[in-house]
Amino acid sequence: MLNILRPIEILKEIEKERNDKFYIAGSGIREYLIADKIKRIRILTSFEALDIAREFMNRCEGYTMIEKEDGSIEIFSDRFVSLIFSKICPQGIISQLSKKIYTVDAVAMTLDDFIDFKPEKLINPHGGLEDINNRILRIVDGENLRQNPIGYLRGIRLMAEHELDIDPDTEIFMKEHVHWLEGIRGYEYTKELFRILDQKESSYYINLMDRHIGMLQYIFPEIEPMKNVGECKYHVVDSFTHSVYTLKVLEGVVNANGFFEDHLRTAYEEHTSNCMKSNIKRLSLIKLGAFFHDIGKPAAKFNDDKGRTRFQGHEIVGAEMLMEIGKRLGLSEEDTVTLSRYSALHMFPLVIYKNNDVSGDTLFNMFSQTEDETLDVLLIGYADIVATRKLLNPDEEMGNFKVHVEYIANNYITRYLPLKEMDKIITFEEIKKLVGEHEAMPAYEALRKAIYMGRVPLKRDKIDKFLSNISWK
Structure with a gap:
């Protein structure tokens, strides 16, 4: 609790000066009891949340502030725990907790009781402590969920983060009233969605959202048609079931120790941990x-002249659909394009495998198109094929395809990524001066390929010699 001691000391100072009683509610208590680390604590105060947040920030440097849609104020820091300030309702703390959707959030403590953490001092009007200890997700009052249907995703996220089981009555209630999600807008649920995807086994919870509660159709209506297509020569299940299984396989790869060689695993961990x-x-x-x-x-579905079901071009159609989904989720333009490219490019590993062609020309052509998404596409492509083949033949050995993907990844890391250093040695503007404006782009691409193929080292004198030689044309 070292990262919260200093913030709480400051809060106690403000509390005393304001002659108020601050409460810690919900996440801070829940995370203290069942998580490895307290990431954020919610502070309830009788004063305006913004005033208390500003006063706190005047006394503790290094915090950044954001105002949330519900009127609360969140401040976060690299050094200390994040704080969320909310104004308590005039009726008092019990009434405030009764407005929570889930019992695991409907608990509170004073600052002093939290520091000493005395469970008997917990304000627990709805059995939240018992549900936290038993890892149960239970609704406080269904009306609270109706008024704030984003709570559907919040509930799934709480289950994923803390490995909670859903109370059977709560599950039935959520399923019976799932239509409350109708009309929910993308930007409203984006944060909760990605916090679910942040978890190691998000595929389980994605499946639960659909199979048990029926909520995915309101969030992504595009998935419903996927349940009616997909079965063909290569697929024994519908596209939706295959997609959930693909996600599960991908998470199995990412979560496994020793799946990739150490240098590949390190490269993947560094790449996938980047913040978009x-x-x-x-x-x-x-x-x-x-x-x-x-x-x-x-x-993209059609039947060929032999009556066989085909999905030719589905990756391009999918890319166009993901552009719209990315916009709906409120993703940046850059991240929307990246998401779209996952569909557009995911067939590359399979096509190269079927053609039995991992020549330098083929891989350079692939990397020139997949660029920064190469490792992503290889991961998705591998999971896609394993998810397909394992349903056709559960005992099939996928070692050859794994070696294929690893070989491509090795080539990308060791031969293609170093090309990023080329611009530090010679810029595109310098190439234009050497070969002329009209020849600059062909020369640039020819140089990159020559370096990739090992014909030209990353040295300026060798590069100048290559560009001056008419043979590159």
């Missing part, structure tokens, strides 16, 4: 891409 423009983890965007990799199949 939309303030989401790259790995979570990859997971969404894996789930949606076949989203274009319903629209």
Whole structure:
């Protein structure tokens, strides 16, 4: 609790000066009891949340503030726990807790009781402590969910983060009233969705959202047609079931120790941990891409002249659909394009495998198109094929395809990524001066390929010699 001691000391100072009683509610207590680390604590105060947040920030440097849609104020820091300030309702703390959707949030403590953490001092009007200890998700009052249907996703996220089981009556209630989600807008649920995808086994919870509660159709109506197509020569299940399984396989790869060689595993961990423009983890965007990799199949379905079901071009149709989904989720333009590219490019590993062609020309052509999404596409492509083949033949050995993907990844890391250093040695503007404006782009591409193929080292004198030689044309 070292990261929360200093913030609480400051809060106690403000509390005393304001002659108020501050409460810690919900997440801070829940995380203290069942999580490895307290990430955020919610502070309830009789004063305006913004006033208390500003006063706190005047006394503790390093915090950044954001105002949330519900009127609360969140401040976060790299050094200390995040704080969420909310104004308590005039009727008092019991009434405030009765407005919570889930019992695991409907608990509170004074600052002093939290520091000493005396469970007997917990304000627990709805059995939240018992549900936290028993890892149960239970509704306080269904009316609270009706007024704030985003609570559907929040509930699934709480289950995923803390490995909660859903109370049977709560599950039935949520399923019976799932229509409350109708009309929910993308930007409202984006944060909760990606917090679900952040979890190691998000595929389980994605499946639960659909099979047990029926809520995915309101969030992503595009998935419903996927349940009616997909079965063909290569698929024994519908596209939706295949997509959930693909996500599960991908998570199995990412979560496994020793699946990839150490240098590949390190490269993947560094790459997938990057934060995207939309303030989401790259790995979570990859997971969404894996789930949606076949989203274009319903629209692309046709029967060939032999009566066989085909989905030719589904990756391009899917890419167009993901552009719209990315916009609906409020993702940045850059992240929306990345999500779209996961569908457009996911067939690359399979096509190269079928053609039995991993020549330098073929891989350079692939990398020139997949670029920064190469490792992502390889991961999605591998999960896609394993999810397909394992349902056709559960005992099939997938070692050859794994070696294939690893070989491509090795080539990308060791031969293609170093090309990023080329611009530090010679810029495109310098190439234009050397070969002329009209020849600059062909020369640039020819140089990159020559370096990739090992014909030209990354040295300026060798590069100048290559560009001056008419043979590159």
